[in-house]
Amino acid sequence: MEEIDSVRFKPLLEDSNVPSTYSADTINIDDGCYNALREDLEADARDFEAPTWSLAVDQQYLKEYSKEHIKRQDVIHELIQTEINHVRMLKLVLGVYVRELRETLQMDEMQLERLFPQVDNLLQLHQLFLSRLKQQRIESLEPGSTQNYCIHSIGDILITQFSGQIRDRMQHCYGVFCSHHTDAVNFYKDLMQNSKKFQSFIRKICQLSIMRRLGIPEIILLITQRITKYPVLFERVIKYTEVDSEEHRNLVQGLELLKDTISQVNTHVDEFEKAARLRDLSSKLEPKSQVKTTHGRVFRREDMLQGERRLLHEGVLNWRLTSNKSKGDHYVLVLLLSDVLLLLQEKDQRLTFASLDGKPVVISLLKLIVREVAHDEKALFLISASSDNPGMYEFQTSSGEERKTWKEHIWTAVERCPEEEKEEPEELPERIWNFQKELCMHDALIEQLLTEKQSLFSSFTAYGTGVTDISPSERHLLRGNVAEPLQGEQLLAGVVKDVEILQNTLVTCEQGQTPSSGEGIDLVPLSKRLGALTGFDSDACMQPGSKRSFQLFRDISTNESLISSSVPFPPQSVFQQQESHIEVQHATIEELMSRPRGNTLLEKEKQRNLEKQREELVNFQRLQNQHRQEQVQWEQERERQRVQAEVREMELRDRELECSKQEKNLAEDKQELPVQVHIIKKVFVITIFVFSYLL
Template identity: 30%
Template sequence: MTQQEDFFSRCDSGNVDLDQHTVLSNTESGSSSNSSISCNGRLSESPSNSVDAVGQGRRRAGPESDSDMDTEAEPWQNLVTAEELRNLSPHEKKRQDVINELFHTENSHVRNLNVLYKIFYRKILESQTLKPDELNLLFPNIKEMFDVHREINKEMWRRRKEDPIVKELGDTLLGIFNERLKKAAATFCESQQLALEFIKKRRERDSKFDAVLTECEKKRQCRRLPLQGILPTEMQRLSKYPLLLERLIHSVESNKEEVEDQSRKDELAKLHLAMQKSKEILNYVNEAAKLAHNRHRLEEIQKHLDTSSFERSEQPIAQEFKTIDLTKYRLIIEGGMQLRRPNKPIVPVHILLLEEAVIILHREGDKFLLKFFQSGSSAQPNPLSPIIKMNTLLVRQNAVCKNALFLVNTSTNNSHMYDLIAEDEIKRAV
């Protein structure tokens, strides 16, 4: 069996299940590009506790190696004859470099997901250190996520087996960036920030849970990375796709001679569409994560919400929102500001911008107080309502102070102007 045949026989099956010889893979330093883009889709940063830190070695994996943890991508040039290589233009060689990096890092990503599934998920499940809902927070659909990328990986290696010099890739990429990947990735990533915070806090107070994770992290597949450093792998991979596709497009467009060929034009159109779809998936997942974070924030605020003073009021707005449940609303943004009133001290407040209303809360320790504020003006005896419905709200800039703004409540029952100031102009804009 030739080196090429052996290489393909191993890759074509798409079987990257972990065994005692398998290690977590995550590098792309073998690319011919001078880009400092790391495997996680971000520009290279400090090699700390993340999968970026994995690719520190400079050992090239051979075709019989199961490990590409700290290796360069297998050079595609090894799979073609010397004559075929001589006949390729520098532009085509560059294009093949990018394709090889795309294929290699996808294989690495599948191994990362497999580490999460077979080392962490199964061990935590077996140890019964977490409740089902807590385990689901960390790994909501890890098996589905692994299966999705394993199929992508299989398709990429199928294309490589068809011809080591990969021709058109547009149709394959359009098939990859589909609804299934979008939905699965959104489910897996949307609560990941909460999951990372949960892991940190739980390890600090639960020695058994910490011991289970420590045991997992000692395995050489994890390369001394904590679970928190491996868990974000899917979000990082989604961020990487548009960057790789942009480089692939550039490698095609830079060949001025071939770019006028109709088949190349068609390929370019497909690549541009694939890049657009990859960005749409990334944006969709980012938005899902934002919505999940905002839902969690409203849940936390609701747990610490004190409405006793508000409920005792006879104001119409209090009767309308007497049993307010913030979790029934959608949070757009939140932040701290200060409420200024004539002849009254400044009051620090916490503003919730919901789709339906603006909520002005007063912080008191861990509590969020929903209460009316004295207006401070003899001309306005009615108190300031802590709730301004969106259909009665006007926003006015403060021409004197760039850090401030006015909220005007035009309600016929209780019209008022609220003078709010932020610490700086940036926070006011937020």
């Protein structure tokens, strides 16, 4: 998608790729050519025209289920219906918008992808989900019926849809689409503003009966929001599903997988927005801006976008300075990247690296420690424990909550900061050995060439002087000494020059000529330089009348050009070898010195954080155990209450039966009461009659 991001707007004017004779009025979109697409959409919606499941099945069949079960089926029906509508919209995008834009306005694939990113892959994913849901309905149909069905299980479908490779594709497609949402809308607005053909095209598309006036901005928004609609539907299905059943567990697992997928999509969008923000901040920096980091390295503007460097957090903080000249409030824009912390300042609507207090404003996260200021709940310390340029920075936040947020982000970045590339101990000798081997090969080549040149000069000298017993290997005045090779080479150059002048002087004297004043030579400095290089007593050698002095001059006079040819070259090869040896040693030392040393303060800080994490883990485990015990007690209490409720229910049933019996007896007594009253009345009348008769 990086190529899509780099695509610039190409206005679709009348004189663009579309032929000039093709005017806006000639755009003709026939609604009848979409009959096949319309039939496909109607086939998808078939069997789900009813607004709810309870209205889609027979009412007699509905009486077999409880209210909770009916509500569950209604939610599943709603899930399938919304999925049908979403698939319908994606098919319209590909079958109408993309097709017409490609064929009618000749829009290229990169522009289409910028307008509708990943829409074809999204259609495949949702079409697969819908097919599985509809297949589940077919398998749940009652035997001999075409409309009565009850879906008992969809949890396994949710788990399949939001796990494995399908979940990865879902995360990628929605991550790309949602992160490019703003760019797609802006691209659409640019087209509407700059292209009359595009305006006319959109009006005609929206007038199609199959489109139902569904415009591009609405489509982009609906596709972006679709994945966020699932959790509400899934939670409603879980609400009306029997607890502790396998279906309930599958639904809960599917919901967790869905939430994780949404979280990954949000992370992708956040990273995309932060990357765009980092590019924007980098473009606002001065082109030639550069500073040094706490490790002494040069940091330039383009380094902000180098490699996998990412923006993790940003904010404006008050940098409290300690120097007398810079005291006061100094607000800086702090950028927390994946490996460094940048301090920037805004000036004339441009950004520059902050230049305050003389401290580095690019702070490496390696060996960085965060400390809260004890006497100030809004301040924090940043301590750079780098051995190259250690230092401490104090920042003031706007609130204690913001300080906590910065501390957490910085600590997380420090823990995840990529370590500098380090070579294993066993790799170091091999690298140095290869370096030394290459130097030795070049030194050997130099020595071979110098030896060949010396041999040529010796042959030439033998031809001119008649001396044939010259052994070049015996005329090496120097041996390798790694103490001070550069100083030795300077001495050697001086000696060679003086020997050449001395040789010319002696030759002139032998020929009976007087040497000119410009060719004179100071024998004492020469003897000292020879003594420094060869180690013999130069003072004794140069005394007047000394045999050693006479012998030296004699040897020099005898060998003449041999000295000038034998002295410079082989010793130079020795010095080349010595310099190579020194370079190898320097490389070894630099490699050893560049290895990261253990920092006691940082290690203690990490140890302290580790201990703190252990304590938090122990507390968490203790709370978890306590929660588990409380849950067990709660379940036991719930079980006891359930048993009591069952006992009470049985007692109530018994009482209801007893009351029913009593009501029945009362009804019977009520029916017998008039008869008894009539009998009593008769008895009373008879009694009165008898009593009156007796009287």
